[in-house]
Amino acid sequence: MSVTIRAARREDHARIVAVVDAWWGGRRMAALLPSLFLEHFAGTSLVAEDEHGELAGFLVGFDSPDHPGEAYVHFLGVRPNLRGSGLGRELHDRFARAAAERGATTVRCVTSTVNTASVAFHTSIGFEIEGYDESLVADGVDDIAGHVRMVRRLS
Numbered sequence: 001m002s003v004t005i006r007a008a009r010r011e012d013h014a015r016i017v018a019v020v021d022a023w024w025g026g027r028r029m030a031a032l033l034p035s036l037f038l039e040h041f042a043g044t045s046l047v048a049e050d051e052h053g054e055l056a057g058f059l060v061g062f063d064s065p066d067h068p069g070e071a072y073v074h075f076l077g078v079r080p081n082l083r084g085s086g087l088g089r090e091l092h093d094r095f096a097r098a099a100a101e102r103g104a105t106t107v108r109c110v111t112s113t114v115n116t117a118s119v120a121f122h123t124s125i126g127f128e129i130e131g132y133d134e135s136l137v138a139d140g141v142d143d144i145a146g147h148v149r150m151v152r153r154l155s
Contacts, residue, residue, distance in 0.1 A: 002058045003087060005094060008045035013038040015055050016047075023077050028099045033060065033075055044071075044098070046091050048078075056082055059091040063102055066099070071099035073109040089125050092152075099152045107154065113146040 016038075017030040038045065041062040048057035057078040065071040073095060078088045098108050111118040113132065123129070133147040 001056075001082070001085070002051045003048050003082075005046055005048045005090065008038055008042040008047045008058065008060070009046070010035075010038050010042050012042070012047050012055075012058070016058050016060075019055060019079075020075075020077060023080060036109055037074060041074075044095070046068065046094060048087055048091060057087045057091055059095050061095050061099075061107075063099060063104060064108075069103060069105045071102075071104040071107045073107060076109075088121060094110065096152065096154055105153065105155050107152045109150050109152075110147045113148055119148055119150075122150050122152075125152070 013033075013035045017033060020029045020033060021027065034154045037060050041060065044062045046059045046061075047055070058075070059073060059077075060075040061071060061073040064072055073092065076088060076091060078085075078091075092107075096104075098105060107127075108130075109127065110133075111122065113119075119129070119145040129138065130149040130151050131151065
């Protein structure tokens with residue numbers, strides 16, 4: 001399947017939140033991705049579309065204003081039938097290259113401890129586990145058992 005990756009746009013938000021819960025197996029995740037992320041960070045975020053213009057994946061990320069030299073991936077999603085295709089790695093790699101061009105030397109992300117597939121994916125593409133946060137329940141989000149803080153060094 002042919003996929004095109006481009007910079008995100010503000011109007012991509014509705015497409016993303018329309019599928020994100022289903023892509024996470026029914027977990028209520030949309031509340032973690034309010035529209036402000038693409039209102040303020042579309043230029044550093046990415047969208048992947050298949051040859052029919054359908055959403056194939058996305059990465060919402062930004063440069064840290066408080067930690068110069070660091071970038072942060074807030075959300076990465078790949079359509080379930082495209083997992084294992086390399087699209088998630090390509091989205092992360094493109095984000096990391098662009099962040100490095102802007103001066104970043106590290107990329108950070110956080111994933112749920114219950115999402116073992118995410119932890120395995122991130123470690124397979126060069127992230128290291130930095131630590132763990134205790135359980136928390138975010139507004140409208142259930143079954144988050146805690147968080148794994150991860151880092152990828154770019155240089």
